[in-house]
Amino acid sequence: MLNFILQRSAQAVVVLLLMSVLVFVAVYAIGNPVDILINPQADQTMRDETIARYGLDKSVAQQYLLFLKNALAGDFGTSFVYDSPALGLIFSCLPATLELALVAMLLSICIGVPLGLYAGYRPDGWSAKLIMGGTVLGFSVPAFWMGLMLILVFAVQLGWLPSGGRGETVAWLGAEWSVLTLDGWRHLLLPASSLALFRLALIVRLVRAGVREAIMADYVKFARAKGVSPLRVMLRHVLPNIMVPLVTVLGLELGTMIAFAVVTETIFSWPGTGKLVIDSIRTLDQPVVVAYLLLVVFMFIVINMVVDILYSMLDPRIRLGGRK
Template sequence: MSGFMIRRLIQALLVLLTMSALVFVAVFAIGDPLALLVDPQADRHDIARVRAGLGLDQPWWVQYARFVGAMAHGDLGRSFVHGEPAIRLVLERMPATLELAVAALLIALLVGVPLGLWVGLQPRSWSARLIDALSLLGFSLPTFWVGMMFIMLFGVWLGWLPTGGRGETTLWLGIPLSIGSLDGWRHLLLPALTLALFKCSLLLRLTASATREALRQDYVRFARARGLHPARIVFVHVFKNILIPIVTVSGLEFGSLIAFAVVTETVFAWPGMGKLLIEAIGQLDRPVVVAYLLVTVTLFVTINLVVDLLYALLDPRVRLRSRP
């Protein structure tokens, strides 16, 4: 186990270093932030002074070397626009993004897994065929379009739910969360449903496929031959075994919910990391863009590690060895 953890930590550091280099070069190439930060009427001496103050007068490899050296001390640079540490800006927005991603994943699990289990157990029923057909909508409809339709229907026409913002928040262990108030829940519901639609369809089809596969296994046939109650067969023998792919895919999809919540946060003006990223890209705020992507990669690596550990706990046949 210790060898496995050490290998994963080394892999995580290599991924972070590689990602930081790729992102830094890409952001360096997209444009000059001084075009947005400096008054167009400023003379070349003022521009040169601002450029030197931001450290942009050096070649990109020198800037990157300085960035890596500062990153080793936990410093990801200061925002060109806000003048604050970039990592602080990203971490301040992280609770909003994590809250939205957790809510979307819970909705996807609570809806997709039971429906997928039903489709897998009753594949020829009319209800299962209808559910399976409707699940295609989750794969087909673009997220931004779904969000706008939700806004039009529930926010504009019916007036049931707010169309943007995070609403009232309450502090839980010093972290502002929307789930502590009714107004916060009303603001959270639409973006969470929008973000959960694709994941719900994915989990539904995964669960249905895994259920059909489990029903063909010998241990299920043996359980039926012993005369066990159908409910016991489903929830003890079938559901316990299909949990492995569900947990694995859910963990990976949770990471993608965090990383790709950008569109949903933009449509609903949700003040998370994704909205901050869009603003930073528009303002060519390089430190914030790099900090966001490094934080996202770190979350991905951490989630993958947790999924690997859960996989080993759910399936005793899996062993985490110190050597590959």
């Protein structure tokens, strides 16, 4: 296990270095922030001072080497717009995105796994066909349209839930969390439901396919022949054997929700990292964009490592970092 973690850590360093080059060059090639930072009516002296202050007078290679040197010390640059550390800005918005993604994933798992088990165990029933038809809807409906429909029905028509914002928050571990208050949950349910729809459909189909494959195995037939109840068969024999592919998808989808919840956060005015990055792209706030993309790369590396470790815990036949 230790050998595996060391190998993956070394790979992570190489991946981060390569991605930092690609991200830095790509982001710094999309436009010149000077056109936004400096008033068009400013004189040349003021323009030169501003360009020199942000280091934009250097070549891209020199800017990257300076960025890499500072990043190794934990400094990912200062935001052009907010005049504060880029990483600090991202971390200040990260709790909102984390709780939104985690609640959405929790909804997807708690609803999708039972529905997938049922649809896989009784595939010919009308309710199972209705469930699978609903997954087609989940895959087909765009996230922005679903968000607008949820607002129209539950916020405008029924008035049960607020249409946007984060609601009341409570400070914990140095960050503000809305999941710790009742008002925060009222604000969280609509965006989390909108974000969970696609993942819910994905989990239902994945679990159903796994159940249809596992239920034909000899160990399941033997358990049913012994008179084991269907619920016990599903929970003790079928579900553990479909967890490996399920954990893979859940891990990647959680990372995707954290990294790219931009549409949902924009529709529901949720103050997360997605909204921050969209605003930064509009204003060409390059340090914030670069820091965010590198943080996303690092997050996916960590998630993949955790998923691989969970493999060995779920299936003892899997060995990490060793030979067969």
